[in-house]
Structure formats: structure tokens, C-alpha cells
Amino acid sequence: MHILLVEDDDRIAAALRPALHRHGMTTSRLATGRGAVDHLGGVDVVLLDLGLPDIDGVDVCRAIREVSDVPVIVVSARGEVDDRILGLHSGADDYLVKPYDIGELVARVHAVYRRRGVGGRGPGAAGGGDAGSADAASGVVVVDGISVDLHRHIVTVGDRPVTLTRKEFQVLALLAGSGGAVCTRNRIVAEVWGRSWAGANRTLDVHVATLRTKLGRADLVQTVRGVGYRLGLPEGVAPEGG
Numbered sequence: 105m106h107i108l109l110v111e112d113d114d115r116i117a118a119a120l121r122p123a124l125h126r127h128g129m130t131t132s133r134l135a136t137g138r139g140a141v142d143h144l145g146g147v148d149v150v151l152l153d154l155g156l157p158d159i160d161g162v163d164v165c166r167a168i169r170e171v172s173d174v175p176v177i178v179v180s181a182r183g184e185v186d187d188r189i190l191g192l193h194s195g196a197d198d199y200l201v202k203p204y205d206i207g208e209l210v211a212r213v214h215a216v217y218r219r220r221g222v223g224g225r226g227p228g229a230a231g232g233g234d235a236g237s238a239d240a241a242s243g244v245v246v247v248d249g250i251s252v253d254l255h256r257h258i259v260t261v262g263d264r265p266v267t268l269t270r271k272e273f274q275v276l277a278l279l280a281g282s283g284g285a286v287c288t289r290n291r292i293v294a295e296v297w298g299r300s301w302a303g304a305n306r307t308l309d310v311h312v313a314t315l316r317t318k319l320g321r322a323d324l325v326q327t328v329r330g331v332g333y334r335l336g337l338p339e340g341v342a343p344e345g346g
């Protein structure tokens with residue numbers, strides 16, 4: 105596994121690289137955000153420091169997301185909570201707060217790498233069930249004019265394609281695969297992020313807010329207070345068998 109380390113602090117990089125090598129990984133390092141998108145070839149996971157001298161790490165993350173699906177773990181200094189949320193919002197897969205334990209880092213690296221492999225087949229495809237108007241053969245779910253292609257990861261509203269981050273897509277796919285049924289917060293966090301943590305609910309809310317904005321349909325993803333989220337059914341259409 106090859107790790108691209110985007111880190112301006114020489115001491116951190118010097119300590120981190122041999123530690124990662126001991127865990128069987130190879131590394132390359134950039135001390136600036138500039139050029140990060142040009143060095144993604146052969147990279148399995150990007151470890152991205154948010155506090156870079158030239159470009160804000162969040163912007164680097166967005167730039168990476170525009171060209172690549174490579175897993176990104178954002179690293180920020182302690183207390184930069186808003187930065188962490190912003191990092192996830194910008195398409196990062198996970199975050200770590202400095203100073204972190206190397207064992208924790210290695211575990212997270214393996215986790216995001218593994219999830220990318222699994223997520224590539226579409227989270228709704230494995231456990232989506234038969235709800236909604238899903239076409240099992242094509243893997244396309246259509247809800248109220250919004251089409252979600254679970255296999256090809258393509259979302260369209262009417263004829264308009266919508267670009268979602270991988271996490272945003274996974275949340276939407278999970279909801280779409282459940283038809284009109286409620287998905288609990290715990291289930292969404294567990295299936296999309298693979299684990300829970302103190303800020304999970306806030307992160308989920310941020311992703312849902314972005315989804316609503318990108319889909320241009322604030323009413324489609326409905327909040328079920330205290331429980332979770334569901335996809336709203338079109339007006340006047342009753343759930344099948346209900």
C-alpha cells in the first residue's frame with residue numbers, strides 16, 4: 105500500500121515515514137499542497153495535513169476529489185473542530201487529530217482502503233433489499249424524479265447529472281435502497297463510515313444538508329426527529345401495500 109503524505113512539518117514527516125514503512129507501507133511526501141493532484145498516481149491513501157503553508161488543506165482535498173476517488177484522511181491540530189467538519193464536507197473519508205497514535209493511524213488507513221474496495225460496488229447493492237422502485241438488474245433506483253444508479257454511482261435529477269462525494273452518494277444510496285422506510289442514524293453511520301465516533305451525528309447532518317442542496321430538493325431527504333432519515337415519497341403516492 106502506498107501512502108502520499110502531504111505534510112509541511114519535517115519532524116512529523118521524518119517520524120511518520122519509517123513508522124509507516126514498518127507496517128509494510130511505502131510513502132511519498134509533499135511539503136506543500138501545490139502539486140498534490142499531480143502526485144496521485146499509484147497512491148492508495150492520502151494523508152493530508154490541513155495546515156499547509158501554501159494552500160488550505162480543505163482546498164487541496166476538494167481539488168483531489170475533482171480528479172480522484174482515492175481515500176483521503178485529513179489530519180488537523182487539536183481543537184480545530186470546524187476544520188474537521190469542513191474536511192469531511194470537502195470529501196475526506198476520515199480525520200485524525202494531532203497528536204495521534206501511530207497504531208490508530210495505521211488502523212484508519214486500512215479501514216478507508218478497505219471501504220473503498222467495498223464501496224466501489226455500491227453500498228445499496230449489497231443490503232438494499234427490494235424496496236422502492238429499484239430495478240434489481242440495472243441497480244437503478246428512481247424516487248420522485250431522482251435517479252440513483254447504485255452500480256455506476258450516477259445520480260440525476262430530471263436530466264441533470266448531480267456530482268456527489270463518495271460519502272454523500274453512499275448516504276443517498278442507502279436511503280434510496282430502503283424505499284420510504286426510515287434509516288436510523290446509527291445504521292447510516294455504521295454502513296457509510298464503518299464506525300461511530302463523538303461527532304458522527306454532526307457529520308451525518310452536514311452530509312445530508314449538502315445532499316439536499318445538491319439535489320435541489322430540500323423535501324426529498326426527510327428528517328425523522330430523534331430517529332434518522334427517510335426519502336420522501338412523491339405527493340399523492342402511497343407506499344405499496346400501505
Ligand code: CA
Nearest residue numbers: 112153155156
Ligand atoms: Ca502543518
